[in-house]
Amino acid sequence: MAAVSRFRMIIICLALLLEGMSTSGINVQLGALRAELALGEGSLQFVASAFLIAYAGMLPIAGSLADSFDRRRIFLLGIVFFGLGCVLCALAWSAESLVTGRIVQGAGAALSAPAALALITAGLPQGLERNRAVAIYGTMGAIGFSLGLVVPGAAVTWFGWRWSFLISVPVVLLVLAATWGLRSAAQHHGRRPDVLGAVVLTVGLMLAVHLLGSMSTSEPLRMLAQLALLVVAACWLMLRRGVRGIPRAVVTEPRFIAACLALGGLFAGVVGSMYVLSLAHAGANGEAALTVALLIVAQPVAFSLTAGIGSRLVTRWGAPRVFASGAVVFALSLSWLGWAQSVLTHAHALPVSQLPPNTELLPVWIAMIPAMAGVGLSLGLCFPAASVGAVDATPLEFRATTAGLLTTAQNIGGALGIAVLTAIGAVPAAADVGADPGAAVGTALLWSAGFALIGLASASIVLLVTADRRRTGAPASVRAEVLR
The missing domain is CATH 1.20.1250.20 (MFS general substrate transporter like domains)
Structure with missing residues (x-):
């Protein structure tokens, strides 16, 4: 695969800017979300952490997916998921719908981040040019984390919290337009990424965090049901020795x-x-x-x-x-x-x-x-x-x-x-x-x-x-x- 242009490299790395904004932006959205959707303490903490958990659970296999299949398609899939998550969050009417949107955002960010690094470094020889590409990749994340406080904060203050999610959609469309025609050879490494294991791990992490955060407010029967599912997920992962493909x-x-x-x-x-x-x-x-x-x-x-x-x-x-x-x-x-x-x-x-x-x-x-x-x-x-x-x-x-x-x-x-x-x-x-x-x-x-x-x-x-x-x-x- 030929190296991408500097302009296209920056556009691809906007995926990291979006990820950084979603990580930090929720902090300036919380007050308005709690007031309008009447979120309790347990639901509020789950809204705040859902993106992090989905990102954490899917990231271990995201690199394997990018290495095993067409990196461009995996990147585009991640960007589409992220944009869909933004729209779902903006349209949310309850804690459950908002958590769903945050999970979709997190999964999209996990898919796009490793694929973005693979795309911008492909075709570059080891040395100054590759180092510059990696520097752009890392800098975009840091800039996004800072902008995620200021830009959504201004949107919440002036236009309302729903617009603070929608402001990412134009950037998503720009990234899709710039990378849609990008050519990337499919990879065939003979490895099958453990998607099922990653999904079960993500569900287990979400159950654990939700149980911990809502233990003083949740109904006993609901907590028992969630605990039972958590035990089943943990036992299943232990029997198969965790998510397959992660090197010991x-x-x-x-x-x-x-x-x-x-x-x-x-x-x-x-x-x-x-x-x-x-x-x-x-x-x-x-x-x-x-x-x-x-x-x-x-x-x-x-x-x-x-x-x-x-x-x-x-x-x-x-x-x-x-x-x-x-x-x-x-x-x-x-x-x-x-x-x-x-x-x-x-x-x-x-x-x-x-x-x-x-x-x-x-x-x-x-x-x-x-x-x-x-x-x-x-x-x-x-x-x-x-x-x-x-x-x-x-x-x-x-x-x-x-x-x-x-x-x-x-x-x-x-x-x-x-x-x-x-x-x-x-x-x-x-x-x-x-x-x-x-x-x-x-x-x-x-x-x-x-x-x-x-x-x-x-x-x-x-x-x-x-x-x-x-x-x-x-x-x-x-x-x-x-x-x-």
């Missing part, structure tokens, strides 16, 4: 497992904190969605500016030290914001007569924007460290699969972060918005900081245990038995 050389590598745990914990905190802050500041009807976007946008901007620095520090210090430094910065940033959020919101809620004399109320942005910049800095340190650590630990021929699975762990972590915060009651209720959500928000942010530290601790335990086993040549349990 990757998933059994301790450093890869550690990277997944660390990154999953970090994104549980990142996504969970954005979810809570968006609900707390969006207003009762989501009318302040653009304000919320401008408060949070410092995070992706700082991430984009510091990711290159993080990559260079990994070369100098090593992945574990850089990730640990980033996790500490993340915990400190959210801990500061949790404390400041509680104090500032409570002060704003008090009548002027109850405030001490000469008290000057500080605006919320003074605490929030620096904290969001700190979170972005932590991502700039942690994401390159986890990616480099995982890729360096796995065989060369499986590095694309490694990158996809790392993204899967990241998305699962984000969905679980939202579910846990909902389950423990740390998400401000609709009645609290605009009143005094400070205490609930402060608690949620401290929990989010803890998620990153838990992920870091879990990764450290995995690395320490495996290092101990390699030194002695025997499992830790065996040595403990000998010592007794």
